[in-house]
Amino acid sequence: MSVLITGGSGLVGSWVAKLLVEEGEDVIIYDMFERRDNFLDHVADKITFIEGNILGLAHLNETVRNLPELTGIVHTVALLGGDVRDNPHFATQVNVGGTHNVLEVARQVGGLKVVYVSSGAVYGKQEGPLTEDTPMIPSDPYGATKAMSEHLCHQYHDTYGVDVLCARLFFLYGPPNIPGPNSGFNTNLFGALAGKDVNLLKGRDQKGDWTYIEDAARGVVLMLKAQNVTNRSFNIATGTFNPIDEIVEMVRKHAPGGNKIEVGPGVNLERGAPLDITLAREQLGYEPKYDLEAGVKAFKEWLDQNG
């Protein structure tokens, strides 16, 4: 298997790259930036990096045509959170236009399996457990870009036969994201594990399905290799909802450095939770390995060595 990962220098993409290489697959990362940390060092000689902008259809097309062995594309590029809220026009171009470019290249080239990395944000703030049959009713512009992209994926499958699946991930935490004031809410929350005080102005009432990054990436890899599934979209999360108080308590338990963790009232993002992962269990054999405690411990161990 030879797989091109768009956004492969990012959180999800680098983990998918790592897992695929560890399974003996060839990986090509397509990103505007190459990783500058050491996260992929142990697999670096098995990864080809190609600098590219997902908005450049011609370059993406040429890149894929120059990779005759290519069997699949994992498309992770997207702008998230504040980047979407503050620049909705550009973010829609990247998130929706980027997905459209990947689908168009897959349509023109043919024979490629595509996994689009989507989000539980497509469900908006509906109450969980959210199944893949729950309608997509996003509650913010980011969620709208993910839902629009999924609609395009479904149409490129139904109309043009492109073999594409959508992986709905939820709030991700874990290496190589280092918690700090400039990291997103879901990483910052774990800052005490890295010996940092945490002061989040809002979020105590946040709902989500916090997933350790390795589980999410494994779900994406399973989707890439899946045969004969009956659904186009799959929830890839933990299937549980841990309130913020529980997360804070768990972080305190494993970070006895006495750092402050303060989270103000309200929500960071309007979301429901949890995602129902029955379909992924049944059709992909997906099973999360990390509950909250295991994920916190794994993150802490990595931060102790790398943070």
Ligand SMILES: NC(=O)c1ccc[n+]([C@@H]2O[C@H](COP(=O)([O-])OP(=O)(O)OC[C@H]3O[C@@H](n4cnc5c(N)ncnc54)[C@H](O)[C@@H]3O)[C@@H](O)[C@H]2O)c1
């Ligand atoms: N992080 C989460 O909690 C979370 C949760 C659910 C879904 N997702 C989805 O997972 C996917 C990956 O998210 P992530 O957390 O890994 O993000 P990330 O920001 O860590 O990675 C995104 C990567 O895309 C690259 N990129 C950005 N614009 C580009 C462009 N125009 N052309 C080429 N490359 C470009 C960046 O350089 C970066 O390496 C996204 O589609 C996101 O919607 C993330």
